[in-house]
Amino acid sequence: MNLKDKVVIVTGATSGIGEACALAFGKEGAKVAITGRSQVKIDNTLHRLQQQGITAIGILADASSEEDNEKAAIETLKAFGRIDILINNAGISMRALFEELDLDVFKKVMDTNFYGSVYATKYCLPEILKNKGSIVAVSSINGYRGTPARTAYTASKYAMNGFFEALRTEVMKRGVHILVASPGFTSSNIRNNALTADGNTQGESPRQEDKMMSADTVAKHILSATLKRKRDIVLTGQGKLAVFLNKWIPGTMDSLVYKTMAKEKDSPFK
Ligand SMILES: NC(=O)c1ccc[n+]([C@@H]2O[C@H](COP(=O)([O-])OP(=O)(O)OC[C@H]3O[C@@H](n4cnc5c(N)ncnc54)[C@H](OP(=O)(O)O)[C@@H]3O)[C@@H](O)[C@H]2O)c1
Numbered sequence: 001m002n003l004k005d006k007v008v009i010v011t012g013a014t015s016g017i018g019e020a021c022a023l024a025f026g027k028e029g030a031k032v033a034i035t036g037r038s039q040v041k042i043d044n045t046l047h048r049l050q051q052q053g054i055t056a057i058g059i060l061a062d063a064s065s066e067e068d069n070e071k072a073a074i075e076t077l078k079a080f081g082r083i084d085i086l087i088n089n090a091g092i093s094m095r096a097l098f099e100e101l102d103l104d105v106f107k108k109v110m111d112t113n114f115y116g117s118v119y120a121t122k123y124c125l126p127e128i129l130k131n132k133g134s135i136v137a138v139s140s141i142n143g144y145r146g147t148p149a150r151t152a153y154t155a156s157k158y159a160m161n162g163f164f165e166a167l168r169t170e171v172m173k174r175g176v177h178i179l180v181a182s183p184g185f186t187s188s189n190i191r192n193n194a195l196t197a198d199g200n201t202q203g204e205s206p207r208q209e210d211k212m213m214s215a216d217t218v219a220k221h222i223l224s225a226t227l228k229r230k231r232d233i234v235l236t237g238q239g240k241l242a243v244f245l246n247k248w249i250p251g252t253m254d255s256l257v258y259k260t261m262a263k264e265k266d267s268p269f270k
Pocket residue numbers: 011012013014015016017018035036037038041061062063064088089090091092112113138139140141182183184185186187188189190191193215
């Protein structure tokens with residue numbers, strides 16, 4: 001697929017993987033619509049895109065709101081006349097023991113990560129069907145393997161994987177491509193902004209962000225897989241190994257994952 005004159009919506013594109021995708025797809029000639037919850041952050045990202053000569057609009061939209069997702073699709077159509085690719089990227093994480101977790105936090109993670117993808121897909125699908133375009137789900141290794149103290153996040157990513165597998169099969173004879181992209185640990189703001197048991201943000205990352213894959217590298221993989229119309233990608237060596245081992249020795253993986261995650265700074269379990 002040539003991206004010249006194609007139109008891409010990236011949800012949650014004011015930081016990290018979403019912003020890197022907006023830049024990567026824009027540099028290939030696509031017109032880009034970005035969403036986020038902060039006008040200031042949207043304007044900063046728009047400035048970065050425009051500096052690269054990318055035609056872009058920003059839409060203030062909360063991924064967890066059905067109405068905002070409808071507005072994002074309508075405003076993109078109004079500005080650019082078509083939608084070819086939707087990148088369901090907006091996401092938040094959490095870290096707390098389930099027994100201590102306020103259920104409103106659980107719901108917020110599901111509403112943003114899972115329902116956000118459902119709503120955006122619902123309102124963009126008619127255009128994507130018409131244009132035989134692509135839908136990208138930015139999932140996670142947690143879409144294949146659960147992590148203790150990340151129950152809501154894991155549930156949201158498993159739900160995304162199931163939803164997009166079903167939808168992919170539903171539209172398979174109608175020319176629509178659906179990619180489930182599962183990054184491993186990627187350097188971004190996700191862990192700084194992760195929610196704690198009471199819904200406050202964690203504030204700092206408990207992991208060494210500089211040792212992780214960069215958001216730009218993840219975006220390059222997503223761009224390439226979209227152009228090749230791949231079904232799924234799993235990123236980082238560690239991520240690939242986790243998915244492989246979990247398929248064949250899930251019981252051993254329970255112990256391995258427990259031990260590994262217990263070593264995180266300020267882990268809520270030992
Ligand atoms: N980083 C990793 O290690 C990793 C690994 C696997 C998968 N992922 C997935 O990658 C995606 C992007 O995360 P990231 O790592 O790039 O994190 P990030 O730097 O924190 O970026 C998250 C983006 O989502 C937006 N967002 C959050 N809640 C939103 C909402 N309710 N409505 C609209 N936008 C919202 C944020 O913008 P505002 O705050 O301005 O709204 C921000 O632009 C997520 O789906 C995440 O689950 C990340």
